[in-house]
Amino acid sequence: MKRNYITILALLTVIAVLAAACGNKQELEQHSAGPDQEATSSVPAFQSDATLPFKTDTNKVKEPLEISASKDKDQTAKEQTGTEKKTGAGSFDPDRPKLGGIALFEKKDAVVKMLGNPVEQYTLEDEPSMTIYEYDGLHIGFHKDDTVQFIEVSGADIVTGLQGLQIGDQEQAAVKALGKPDSDTSFVYSYNAKDSLLKLDIDPKTETILSIKLFVVEESA
Template sequence: MKHVWKKSALTMTLTITLAGCSLTSGSSPEDEQVVGNDPLAAGQINTNNGGPNMTVNENANWNGGTADNGTLEATGAAKPKPKLPESTLDKAKPTLAGIALGLLTSDVKKKLGEPDDSYAQDGDAGSIDIFEYEGLSIGFGSGNQGVLFIEVYGADVVTGLSGVRVGDSEDAAVKAIGKPDSQSSYLLTYKTTNSLLKLDLDPDSHEILSIKLFTEA
């Protein structure tokens, strides 16, 4: 009777052991469980840049530090006008196209050669002899008065006024020569010791039409 009980117990133990081995050998990766709900705990990296775990500083300066709104310029703020330079014109001995007031006809011919045309014109102070060159007119007073005016109307004539020529803009003239003594939409005027320099302007395009240096009566 004892042998029968031992045999039954051994059979039951063997059955349980074999069942356990069968259960272990039949398991698959799908049956394995992941411990924990946090993927980061398993060594994973959160690559969601827009996720709730990411905090963005909207004021961040990506060059380092944060933006300081107090240092930004206020938009629409009026800027001060640039100060114009003083006139570069030689007011004691002004010249235009290399010709000075008071030069005699012989002196002008030495500089420019024979004129393309010459004629006399009556003026308030008497007759004026005028020499015409390409883009340039020169008027002489009677006797030894010499040159009374020089007028440049050609764009190819070198005026000697800091690079300013006929056809240039009003702004370019003011920047090059300096602040005029008077200014309007059609005229810039510079005063010298005994003469005036005038730049005639197109009121629409603001371009220089002619430049004239003449003795002041």
């Protein structure tokens, strides 16, 4: 009886040891494998460039778009064009007088083709009679034979074609652009030209150019 008891006790002890050993093994496996499994489930595995649908370059710095630069460049070009248009080039040729790009004795059709239809037109019944075409800052007078007899520039945006001279410039600018006038009387500068006269009206208070006129002068008998 005593032997059987010892045998059973030894068998239980062996079973307990084996159970403990199995438990420690499972705990060790869970301890070693558990964190990796959790990391694998919560954080996606990093894929190399070879497996990605597109390649990424983490060291590449995104370059700024050049839209603004192009816009500034275009804007600068526009400003330069506008300035060039406003100042204009060329000088007054007494032998072939022009004002605002219009030559004396030019035909009406050519003027309309260049400037379009006038804002307003009317007839002066003075002798000789003259038909006036009025544009913004520009007046052109036509003889009855439809040739230009009179041109007046009064708008600051009109290109005069006189070495960049504009309405609103100081009177010194006129002398610099056209030279000393042939006549200087009561704030009117006059320059003689072939069969014509170029006149600049000067504001006596501000000493700035108010208007510029070019008109045909008939020779006295």
